[in-house]
Amino acid sequence: MPEVKEIQVKKVSDPADLEKVFAIRREVFVVEQDCPPELEWEFEDESVHFLAKVDGEPAGACRWRKTDKGYKLERFAVLAKFRGFGLGQALVKTVLEDLPEDATYVYLHAQIQAVGLYTKFGFEKVEPQFEEAGIQHYKMVKKSSLSL
Template identity: 70%
Template structure:
């Protein structure tokens, strides 16, 4: 049976805590990312929570930086991977950006590059290490 994936922009503290818990499990527990790095810049970000059949499954955010609009912290709990949660999060975040958002970019973990390529992101520059994991900077080509 097809699972129902829904993504909403977070507008209450309870959902924000669910998103933080997902990110903690994926990044801090699962990938040994330092907690202080994982939680940086929270106040200036726009947060999203994905649910599968009503159960919290994934999270993401975007924020305006000096360089442009940065998509960040895409996390999907292991038991929900392969159900399209990551794609639904990317789509929701892109749709939420201001219409005049010029430069849109992200730092993708190397295994996730193909996800972002489906939405028009292109790798720019060499692979690099961030928080103990390999990444590529990717820019949305319109």
């Protein structure tokens, strides 16, 4: 595995950067995980998007958005060749730091294989396992928001 020199995660809104975000999500969710494309492209305009780069190359993406329940973290995607470098952790950390101060209820739908990642950041499973887009998930809530 090649050595990673620099991981950078930044909030993006420029159309060129957003196209990189969408390309990463298309590769991971639609191509690799066979998610229906119509489920992948929703709530884009109301979401805050993030692009992760490894040594300047687009490598991962995610977003958060405000819902009627609170703040939902979504669409965490890392291209296969960049997995295992800590990119997922960098994405979660950056997104959590970007949430507004009034983000008292923070939640996500975690694919089963990612539960351990989110647990490191204080998320807990709060409901039984369920299927979303043909993939098994758990709803997880950040511990500081569980008592609210």
